[in-house]
Amino acid sequence: METTITTDIEKSQKLLKEGQLVAIPTETVYGLAANALDSNAVKRIFEMKGRPAFNPLIVHIHQMEQLPILAKDIPQKAYDLAEAFWPGSLTLILPKQDIVPDIITGGKPTVGVRMPNHKTTLDLLKGLPFPLAAPSANPFTRVSPTSAKHVLDYFGDQIPAILDGGPCQVGLESTIIGFDGEIPILYRKGGIPKEAIEAVVGKLRISTENETAPEAPGMLLKHYSPRTPLVVCDNLKEKLKENSLKKVGVLSFYEEDFPLATKVIALSKNKMLEEAAMSLFEALHTLDASGLDLILAERFPEKGLGSSINDRLFRAEN
Numbered sequence: 001m002e003t004t005i006t007t008d009i010e011k012s013q014k015l016l017k018e019g020q021l022v023a024i025p026t027e028t029v030y031g032l033a034a035n036a037l038d039s040n041a042v043k044r045i046f047e048m049k050g051r052p053a054f055n056p057l058i059v060h061i062h063q064m065e066q067l068p069i070l071a072k073d074i075p076q077k078a079y080d081l082a083e084a085f086w087p088g089s090l091t092l093i094l095p096k097q098d099i100v101p102d103i104i105t106g107g108k109p110t111v112g113v114r115m116p117n118h119k120t121t122l123d124l125l126k127g128l129p130f131p132l133a134a135p136s137a138n139p140f141t142r143v144s145p146t147s148a149k150h151v152l153d154y155f156g157d158q159i160p161a162i163l164d165g166g167p168c169q170v171g172l173e174s175t176i177i178g179f180d181g182e183i184p185i186l187y188r189k190g191g192i193p194k195e196a197i198e199a200v201v202g203k204l205r206i207s208t209e210n211e212t213a214p215e216a217p218g219m220l221l222k223h224y225s226p227r228t229p230l231v232v233c234d235n236l237k238e239k240l241k242e243n244s245l246k247k248v249g250v251l252s253f254y255e256e257d258f259p260l261a262t263k264v265i266a267l268s269k270n271k272m273l274e275e276a277a278m279s280l281f282e283a284l285h286t287l288d289a290s291g292l293d294l295i296l297a298e299r300f301p302e303k304g305l306g307s308s309i310n311d312r313l314f315r316a317e318n
């Protein structure tokens, strides 16, 4: 099958209506999308990603009215968050309605729902009579794609089309929030900082990770991983000296001057966390393709999006 990168929304709608998979842009990362109400199409997402069946998919919608069709017993705080952040980088985990196929939720009684903030994909969704199930468009455990080209590198020849919406402007996957009654729980750090969510619904409970029975497999320890070994460190210059015999790539926040490194990527020369987040996965893709022995990544300040970036770096390290 030849994969075309396209900006043709109607063509993408046609393919999706036929039950085919199409990669779609969102503001966070590219997704590998299918008709969420078609179990056969959704099954192929799992097969193509090599993703375990227990790891549920997020359902993407374009208007608030779709939420109660997919989810029930929706707490007021969920509506408050949806109103504050949708369309945007927030996924809500809620009790599922029967219409949601079990294959999407990995057999769980809950479903993850998100309204992405990307004009192309909102237009795509508006012309479809069904919502779209879409995980990040990468093989299981690999770095998420933030451009159409990344998707092509992973799945070229396996899907009919990649809908090109340009580089992802947030660059980190959505923040995932679930509920225990009215108590909000943080399942995955992401594109909306924890502090911004807490400003709307108060203190979040943090989901405790457990690698064998993860509540959200985005919390799996090994995830978002380049092929090249990656180490997170506080002092890049010292670590470079320790590894002076190796070809080392440096992933820094803003500094560029590392004479001992083979390759350096500074994520934001202006020290902006938003810019660093947007550039992170592109940088990991680039460093991973640079024939290095080791990637040294700088630990970020543990606040706002810095905390979400650190989360991805720690998982990439494993």
Ligand code: TXA
Binding pocket: 026, 028, 029, 030, 031, 032, 055, 056, 057, 058, 091, 093, 094, 105, 108, 110, 111, 112, 114, 116, 134, 135, 136, 137, 172, 173, 174, 176, 187, 215, 216, 217, 218, 219
């Ligand atoms: O930004 C994003 O969320 C992107 C774009 C494409 O929307 N999607 C994404 O999907 O990151 P994926 O499948 O790579 O990650 C979804 C995460 C997984 O860790 C999954 O376990 C969790 O969401 N999840 C989905 N439904 C869930 C549920 N019912 N309960 C717990 N976790 C759930």
Ligand code: MG
Binding pocket: 135, 136, 144
């Ligand atoms: Mg993913």
